[in-house]
Structure formats: structure tokens, C-alpha cells
Amino acid sequence: MSDLVVNDVSMVFETPTGEQVHALHDVSFSLKQGELLSILGPSGCGKSTLLNIIAGFLAPTKGTVSLASTELHGPGSDRGMVFQQGALFEWMTVAENIAFGPQMKGTPKAEIDATVNHLLETVGLQDFGDKPIYELSGGMQQRVALARCLANDPDVILMDEPLGALDALTREKMQSLVLKLWKETGKTIILITHSVEEALFLGEKLFVMAPRPGRIKKQYSLPFADAGLTQNPREIKASPDFIKTREEILSMIWEMEEEIMGLAATGTGG
Amino acid sequence: MTFLQTLKMKAGFGTDGLTKRKTVTFGDTSAVADGRMWSILSVFVLSVAWYMGSALELVNPIFWPAPSAVWEQFTYISQEGYRNFSLWEHIWASLYRILVGFALGCLIGIPLGFAMGLSQLMRGWFDPIVEFFRPIPPLAFIPLVIIWSGIGERSKILLLFFAALWIMVIAARAGVGSVKLSKIHAAYSLGATRKQILYYVILPNSLPEIFTGMRVAMGICWGTVVAAELVAAESGVGFMIMAASKFLATDIVVLGVIIVGLIGYAIDILMRKLEAKLIPWKGKA
Numbered sequence: 001m002s003d004l005v006v007n008d009v010s011m012v013f014e015t016p017t018g019e020q021v022h023a024l025h026d027v028s029f030s031l032k033q034g035e036l037l038s039i040l041g042p043s044g045c046g047k048s049t050l051l052n053i054i055a056g057f058l059a060p061t062k063g064t065v066s067l068a069s070t071e072l073h074g075p076g077s078d079r080g081m082v083f084q085q086g087a088l089f090e091w092m093t094v095a096e097n098i099a100f101g102p103q104m105k106g107t108p109k110a111e112i113d114a115t116v117n118h119l120l121e122t123v124g125l126q127d128f129g130d131k132p133i134y135e136l137s138g139g140m141q142q143r144v145a146l147a148r149c150l151a152n153d154p155d156v157i158l159m160d161e162p163l164g165a166l167d168a169l170t171r172e173k174m175q176s177l178v179l180k181l182w183k184e185t186g187k188t189i190i191l192i193t194h195s196v197e198e199a200l201f202l203g204e205k206l207f208v209m210a211p212r213p214g215r216i217k218k219q220y221s222l223p224f225a226d227a228g229l230t231q232n233p234r235e236i237k238a239s240p241d242f243i244k245t246r247e248e249i250l251s252m253i254w255e256m257e258e259e260i261m262g263l264a265a266t267g268t269g270g
Numbered sequence: 271m272t273f274l275q276t277l278k279m280k281a282g283f284g285t286d287g288l289t290k291r292k293t294v295t296f297g298d299t300s301a302v303a304d305g306r307m308w309s310i311l312s313v314f315v316l317s318v319a320w321y322m323g324s325a326l327e328l329v330n331p332i333f334w335p336a337p338s339a340v341w342e343q344f345t346y347i348s349q350e351g352y353r354n355f356s357l358w359e360h361i362w363a364s365l366y367r368i369l370v371g372f373a374l375g376c377l378i379g380i381p382l383g384f385a386m387g388l389s390q391l392m393r394g395w396f397d398p399i400v401e402f403f404r405p406i407p408p409l410a411f412i413p414l415v416i417i418w419s420g421i422g423e424r425s426k427i428l429l430l431f432f433a434a435l436w437i438m439v440i441a442a443r444a445g446v447g448s449v450k451l452s453k454i455h456a457a458y459s460l461g462a463t464r465k466q467i468l469y470y471v472i473l474p475n476s477l478p479e480i481f482t483g484m485r486v487a488m489g490i491c492w493g494t495v496v497a498a499e500l501v502a503a504e505s506g507v508g509f510m511i512m513a514a515s516k517f518l519a520t521d522i523v524v525l526g527v528i529i530v531g532l533i534g535y536a537i538d539i540l541m542r543k544l545e546a547k548l549i550p551w552k553g554k555a
Binding site (some may be wrong): 101148152 | 452453455456457460463467470471474475477525549550554
């Protein structure tokens with residue numbers, strides 16, 4: 001099985017002024033294939049750095065990342081990325097964007113067409129294949145981004161605040177789509193978000209990270225993602241369990257934020 | 271909409287429903303229609319003024335000829351030619367020089383700009399060279415170019431190549447710089463190779479900047495070719511103007527000036543149309 005193992009990863013870099021920044025300190029965890037992990041944390045906790053290391057865009061100063069027992073170096077098509085926005089290719093149509101990955105690999109055209117048509121349907125864009133990207137709304141663009149990633153059939157999907165730029169209603173619809181795709185495809189997903197509600201609703205596992213040095217402060221195992229497949233999302237988000245966990249995490253993040261602010265105010269920060 | 275309103279919209283006075291209700295319009299550039307009617311009127315008024323000025327003999331024709339005289343020269347030269355070449359040959363001579371010089375400038379400039387955008391070595395190496403030559407008006411090289419390759423085609427094309435080169439280098443470099451890192455990252459995690467990323471991502475992504483550069487370069491080239499022909503040439507619109515001025519044939523001079531203006535205008539319209547067709551996503555991403 002394609003398990004993802006992050007082993008003892010640290011990231012230290014120097015600012016131009018010679019200051020040492022510990023973006024990540026001894027982060028270790030593993031995900032079984034098909035698990036959905038969401039990561040929360042105040043800004044500067046290293047969650048984006050962690051995602052970039054797993055994606056292969058950054059090399060950690062210490063530690064390793066491996067997928068299916070193979071150590072990873074550099075980016076690869078076994079790990080797909082979904083960005084917040086602006087990562088689609090405006091000079092291509094919706095269908096051409098989705099076909100990009102298989103096309104780069106030289107997959108036969110008939111096979112690509114079948115994949116693209118299937119995915120257009122999966123993300124609810126069957127009539128938009130020939131449309132240029134810039135004519136689509138933000139929500140539709142993120143649907144294309146998801147489809148483009150899936151077309152390549154990666155083992156792991158890394159999402160860097162994929163729904164962050166969407167309005168509240170579109171965002172809720174997209175959360176359900178992410179759950180649906182997760183269930184249907186059985187992909188391992190790591191999702192970074194700023195929304196506690198989103199992290200709780202989507203994450204089977206949830207990490208709350210803390211800054212200075214960046215580390216996993218608390219881990220949760222959550223029942224909501226499974227429930228979200230069958231039950232009404234609004235009811236889940238209004239359930240006492242959900243609200244209790246949400247408030248617990250929110251106050252944890254608030255405390256961290258205040259600590260950062262306090263350090264900055266007294267000048268002992270950094 | 272009433273007929274009058276439709277007519278007003280068509281004429282470019284357009285005030286659509288919402289604009290009409292706006293209480294603040296000064297500074298709201300979306301409320302400024304293109305005013306095509308005014309353009310037509312301005313051309314008309316200038317033409318009438320020209321015609322009246324010469325009909326009433328307000329201006330000495332040596333300083334500024336009558337429209338009829340320019341028109342006569344136009345019909346005469348377009349049939350009989352001027353100084354061994356037909357009018358079309360003169361126009362084609364200028365256009366040909368531009369097209370070749372401009373094309374060479376793009377051919378060398380765009381890859382060089384790309385290299386400077388993508389490699390530290392190339393950027394460092396070529397930066398002082400580009401930055402030194404860029405602000406020098408190409409006309410300053412005329413004496414050198416004439417010494418190197420005489421007054422034939424080669425010297426003109428070399429000059430125009432120089433005029434277009436630096437603009438295209440800088441445009442292509444800016445184009446490469448405008449690519450969002452997330453697009454590059456996305457392409458890598460979709461399994462694209464460096465070559466594929468260059469061809470399918472960086473190149474199309476920089477087309478808007480490259481096209482803007484091309485429009486600027488075209489304008490500069492057109493101006494440069496006329497000026498170069500003023501100095502040394504045996505054909506071309508600039509040559510026509512220069513040769514006529516030696517005989518105080520102001521009507522031919524003005525004819526040449528009008529031809530230069532019209533062709534320059536036409537080239538820019540063509541480039542804009544091409545841009546809208548080739549880069550429909552410009553400004554919408």
C-alpha cells in the first residue's frame with residue numbers, strides 16, 4: 001500500500017539578517033492510503049513549508065518523506081497539488097487543463113479523452129469542457145483544479161487552502177465535493193486550511209500546529225468526514241460534538257496567536 | 271431603446287442605463303465612452319481647415335501645400351512613380367526593411383530574454399550589455415552602420431534589428447518573470463519535464479508581455495526606418511520625403527508624411543486585432 005511516512009522532518013533556514021528560523025522541528029507522522037488529514041495552525045507554524053516538503057518543492061534540513069517505502073526527492077506525479085487559485089493555465093480550455101498531466105506523459109489520445117470526459121462529469125462540469133478558464137467562476141475553477149489533479153491518478157493529493165478564495169456558500173458545496181471525490185477515488189489527501197470548521201468537517205485526522213518552532217501540537221481523530229458522506233453537512237456542523245471540538249481548537253489557536261503577539265510586543269520574539 | 275439612443279450608442283456617445291444614473295462621472299473612467307463621433311468630427315474639422323486655409327491662400331504653399339496639390343501628387347506618383355521607383359515600391363521598401371529587422375529582433379531577442387529570465391549566468395552576463403544599449407536611440411548608430419555596411423539594405427536592416435532587439439529582450443524577460451510560481455509547481459507535480467514546462471507553461475504565460483513588446487517595437491521600427499531613409503537610402507518613404515524637400519516640393523513631403531502616419535496607424539490596429547485573437551485571456555486572469 002502507498003503509505004505516506006514523514007520521518008523526523010526539520011526545516012531551519014537563515015534570514016538575510018542572519019537570524020535562524022525553525023520553520024519545522026522534528027515533525028513525524030504517517031498516513032495510510034486513503035486517509036484524509038487536515039492541518040490547522042496560526043500563520044508561521046510551518047504548515048505550508050510541510051506541504052511543500054511533501055510535494056518535493058523544498059528539501060528538509062533533516063529527516064525524510066517516503067511514499068510506499070520509497071524515499072522522495074523532488075516533485076513527482078505521484079503527488080498532485082491543488083492550489084488556492086491562479087494555478088490553472090489560462091491559455092488552455094477546461095478540457096485541455098484536465099488533460100495536461102496525461103498529455104505530458106504521452107498517454108494515447110483516446111484514453112485521455114475518456115479520462116477527461118469522466119472527470120468533467122465527476123466534478124459537474126460536463127458542459128464546460130470547451131470553455132476557456134477565465135470565463136469560469138472561482139468555484140468552477142477549483143473544480144477544474146481538482147479534476148486536473150485527479151486526471152494524473154496520483155497516490156496523494158496535497159491541497160494548499162484550495163477553498164480559501166471562495167464565498168461561503170460555494171465553499172460548503174465544494175467541501176461536499178471534496179468528500180465525495182475522496183470516497184470515490186480512495187486517495188490520500190492532506191488539506192491545509194485556515195477554517196477550523198472546514199478542517200473539522202473534512203479531516204479524518206486533524207493536526208493543530210504551533211509556531212516557533214513549527215511542530216504538531218495536538219492530533220485529533222474525527223468522525224465527521226465519514227458522517228459527511230451520508231448526512232446533511234449543516235446538521236453535522238451544528239451538532240454539539242462538532243461545536244465542542246471547534247471551540248476547543250479555536251481557543252487553542254487564539255492562545256497561540258496571543259502568545260505570538262505578546263512576544264512581539266515585549267520584543268523577546270523571534 | 272429609441273432610435274436616437276441606438277444611434278448615440280453606435281456613434282460612441284454611449285451612455286447605457288446605469289451610467290446615466292451615476293452621479294459621479296469625473297474620474298470614473300468606465301463612464302467615458304469612446305466618443306467616435308468626436309473623432310469623426312475632429313478629422314472633418316481639420317480637413318476643412320486645411321482646405322479653407324489653402325483656398326483662401328492664408329498659407330504660402332511652399333510652407334504647407336493645398337490638399338488638391340497633395341492629391342495630384344498622389345495620383346501622379348502612384349502612376350508614374352518617383353525617382354526610379356513606383357510609389358508602392360517605395361512603401362514596400364520601407365515595410366520590407368521593418369519586417370526583416372523586426373523579425374530578426376524577435377528571433378534573437380525573445381530567446382535571449384527568456385534565457386535572462388531563467389538563468390542567473392545569462393542574466394548577469396547580458397544585463398550590463400542590454401541596459402547600456404537600451405537607452406541609446408538607434409539613430410545614433412547610423413554613422414557606424416553606414417561605415418560597416420554602406421547605404422544599402424543591410425545597414426537599414428541592421429539598424430532596425432538593433433531598434434527591436436532590446437525591446438524584445440526586456441519584454442520576454444518580463445514575460446518570464448510574470449509566471450506565477452504555483453503554475454510552475456502545478457506543472458511539475460503533474461509530471462511535466464523542464465522542456466515541457468518551458469513550452470507549455472512559461473512560453474504561453476509570457477505571450478501578453480511579448481505582444482506588448484512587439485507593438486512597441488513595431489512603432490519604434492517604423493519611426494526608425496523613416497529616419498534612417500532620411501539620412502541615406504535610394505528608396506523608401508523616408509527617402510521620398512528627403513528627396514522632395516531638396517526641391518522644396520512640399521506637396522510630396524506632405525504626401526510622404528501622410529503615408530507614414532496612415533501605415534503606422536494601420537500596423538498598430540492590425541497588431542491590436544491580432545493580440546485580441548491570439549491572447550484572449552489577457553487582463554482576465
